[in-house]
Amino acid sequence: MIARDRLVDACTQLLHPDRFKDYTLNGLQVAGRERVQRVLSGVTACQALLDEAVAWEADLILVHHGYFWKNEPVAITGMKQRRLATLLRHDINLLAYHLPLDAHATLGNNACLGDRLGLRATACADGELGEGLLWLGEPAEPRDTPAMARYLEAVLGRAPTTVQGHERAIRRIAWCTGGAQDMIASAAEAGADAFISGEISERTTHQAREMGISYFAAGHHATERYGVQALGARLAEELGIEHRFVDIDNPA
Structure with missing residues (x-):
């Protein structure tokens, strides 16, 4: 005690x-x-x-x-x-x-989600690792959008709401757990092929399609x-x- x-x-x-x-x-x-x-x-x-x-x-x-x-x-x-x-x-x-x-470099929700998904974190788009909230990295292997959705479901135990923004393989991923769907523009500007967060708004679908970035709403609770x-x-x-x-x- x-x-x-x-x-x-x-x-x-x-x-x-x-x-x-x-x-x-x-x-x-x-x-x-x-x-x-x-x-x-x-x-x-x-x-x-x-x-x-x-x-x-x-x-x-x-x-x-x-x-x-x-x-x-x-x-x-x-x-x-x-x-x-x-x-x-x-x-x-x-x-x-x-x-x-959310932000901690090893104990945070972003760090732990990245580890669980096999993502190699390389940087944050909005600060240093450990302080920024929008993480950037690479998957262990490239997958197209439907395959990535299946992989997220297998790891997290729930099917993500998925918006396919393109047909190419996903080689660069941005992620921020929870209710960070409005970071999608920053994710696209950072060159990500896909963005993973917890929630989705009506506008997010149009943003993903028009920006050419696939979006996965994997669950606020599930990602945190x-x-x-x-x-x-x-x-x-x-x-x-x-x-x-x-x-x-x-x-x-």
């Missing part, structure tokens, strides 16, 4: 949240007990994950999607009240990292399951605590 503040400091040293202008608060969002042994991680701090934490008697919940987003309603009522009441009633800490966990697992495993190894990841199924 360790001090909660020591764990938070370890995350700060790893992720450098102060480098990011984010839409939410990164770090400790809800304070619970001061000593931590059991850390439960998940993608989103939904009620189902909170209930798992209570059942497992977790001391701290570690997530990618926490609370207190920009422009969300301020009132603590309804769903927000029930979630916060669960944490406070059971004295459980909530620790959340958004963009810092891996960073928080990697972070939790690192903390368990370095700090001698217990870590368990719970995947609350989400088709989005």
Whole structure:
């Protein structure tokens, strides 16, 4: 068992949240007990994950999607009240990292997704590796768009929504996990044959076709399951605590 503040400091040293202008608060969002042994991680701090934490008697919940987003309603009522009441009633800490966990060079969602897909990262289009969000790289082998879609389904366990922007083999890929579909123009400008993200908007289809870049919406949840697992495993190894990841199924 360790001090909660020591764990938070370890995350700060790893992720450098102060480098990011984010839409939410990164770090400790809800304070619970001061000593931590059991850390439960998940993608989103939904009620189902909170209930798992209570059942497992977790001391701290570690997530990618926490609370207190920009422009969300301020009132603590309804769903927000029930979630916060669960944490406070059971004295459980909530620790959340958004963009810092997308960007990290080895533990981040982009890094972990690239590793899982066998992509060799070469650069970021919007900053240094570890700070940028739009990653660029090469697949282990070239595939055309339909074959790449099948490969993503096999690896991630869900079929991507696919927009074929050309018929050539995909040799250069851009990717950014989650809701980054509007980075498609930057991906095309960077010379990518394909762009992988989590979500798709109506406009994305037309952009992909007209820009000549294939687009794969592989799932917001599906593309962001891996960073928080990697972070939790690192903390368990370095700090001698217990870590368990719970995947609350989400088709989005």
